[in-house]
Ligand code: SF4
């Protein structure tokens with residue numbers, strides 16, 4: 350298991366009951382995702398927007414969209430059956446911060462209804478600097494940012510576009526803006542004492558060699574964990590059209606090795622769905638469809 354020596358009390362407190370942050374915790378504690386955020390503000394070339402956001406989830410899965418009220422009902426229903434559920438996250442089906450009204454309303458309602466739940470959020474980072482105050486005020490302790498490049502020369506091949514203040518940016522301009530916003534967001538989160546996990550999608554031939562730089566840079570800037578996720582090619586995505594190949598377990602192992610991140614690597618990520626329920630690796634989402642949790646509450 351991961352050693353927690355040398356960490357402050359407050360960090361240990363934040364880590365020990367979160368199944369994604371603690372390899373030990375993931376055997377005992379469950380997390381759930383609620384899918385309340387449909388829109389996205391960028392277009393990653395690995396994503397087909399018919400499915401859940403691939404920053405935290407596997408392709409080909411379409412979660413049932415919930416309102417903030419339905420999501421809260423679901424949290425209560427799941428919590429009453431799976432009592433070791435300690436974390437509620439919003440990870441899609443689009444980018445949570447491209448849907449700030451739904452996302453924060455949901456967290457607010459959950460905070461009131463189930464005050465012991467840890468709150469968690471994942472984002473591509475574009476809108477992050479605008480929302481750090483709200484994130485802090487709502488007591489969201491954990492934020493995951495997906496960072497696939499720390500050099501716009503690399504990033505320009507990963508994003509088709511970024512939408513920003515009513516404009517559509519492409520190419521290196523898009524990659525540069527996204528990176529700036531991600532770094533600014535990280536800086537503000539660190540100041541606010543919020544734990545950061547960085548997810549990076551490993552894209553063979555594109556950012557595999559660059560992965561060591563990403564890892565070093567985000568850890569230098571205060572990310573607590575780095576999670577290198579293998580690219581899975583989504584049907585209908587740009588990368589499929591470009592004929593790119595998925596990342597293999599040996600690609601991930603090599604990138605992890607080169608990253609030098611040691612015990613700050615997350616190695617047990619399961620690339621969950623935007624409506625995942627249960628222990629990591631155990632998918633109970635089908636037990637808690639809208640239809641079913643309504644009957645339960
Ligand atoms: Fe798709 Fe998520 Fe990328 Fe948006 S941020 S394009 S939903 S993978």
Ligand code: SF4
Pocket residue numbers: 368369380405406617618619620621629
């Ligand atoms: Fe945890 Fe990975 Fe699942 Fe997110 S996708 S909830 S980080 S295991």
